Amino acid sequence: MLKIKKGDTVRVIAGRDKDKEGKVIKVDAKRNRVTVEGVHVVKKHTKPTMASQAGGIVEQEAPIHISNVMYVHKGTPTRVGFKMDGDKKVRFAKSTGEVID
Numbered sequence: 001m002l003k004i005k006k007g008d009t010v011r012v013i014a015g016r017d018k019d020k021e022g023k024v025i026k027v028d029a030k031r032n033r034v035t036v037e038g039v040h041v042v043k044k045h046t047k048p049t050m051a052s053q054a055g056g057i058v059e060q061e062a063p064i065h066i067s068n069v070m071y072v073h074k075g076t077p078t079r080v081g082f083k084m085d086g087d088k089k090v091r092f093a094k095s096t097g098e099v100i101d
Contacts, residue, residue, distance in 0.1 A: 001082070002027060002029055002032075002066065003071065003080040003081075003082075003091065004024060004027060004034055004066055004069060004071060004080070005024065005027065005101075006024050006025070006026065006027050007023065007024060008023070008024045008071055008072075009021060009022070009023055009024075009071075009072045010022065010023075010024055010034070010036060010069040010070060010071055010072060011069065011070050011072050011077045012036070012039055012064070012068055012069055013068060013069065013070050013077070014067075014068040015040075015064065015068055016040075017039045017040055017064075020036075020038065020039050021072060022036040022037040022038045022039050023036070023037045024036055024037075024069075025037055025061065026063070027066075028063060031063075032065060032066045032067070033063035033064060033065055033066060034063060034064060034066050034069060035061050035062070035063045035064075036061065036064065036069065037061065038061070039061060039064065040061060040062045040063070040064050041059050041060065041061055041062075042059070042060065042061075042062045043057050043058070043059055044057070044058050044059075044060055045057055045058075046058050071093070071100075073093040073095065073096065073098070073100065074096070076095065078093045078094055078095035078096070079093075079094040079095070080092070080093065080094065080100065081094050085099060
């Protein structure tokens with residue numbers, strides 16, 4: 001089970017986009033990758049199709065490895081852990097001990 005979910009706010013801790021923050025758009029659990037809004041933006045060359053008549057160069061976010069992002073809790077990056085809350089498994093911020101969801 002991954003510790004980062006779609007909709008979480010994360011900070012990039014390694015790579016060319018270090019210290020950028022954004023919301024997780026997509027999580028690929030099989031390849032351990034996340035796509036973050038406004039991070040790792042690449043240019044993709046597209047051919048004209050029936051859907052998009054223009055084609056050309058499109059900028060879009062590319063996935064980055066999940067180990068290069070850290071969950072942001074109340075403005076500060078923190079590690080995430082799991083614990084049992086009654087009979088339910090929940091995520092919690094390791095820095096504060098507060099339950100995330």
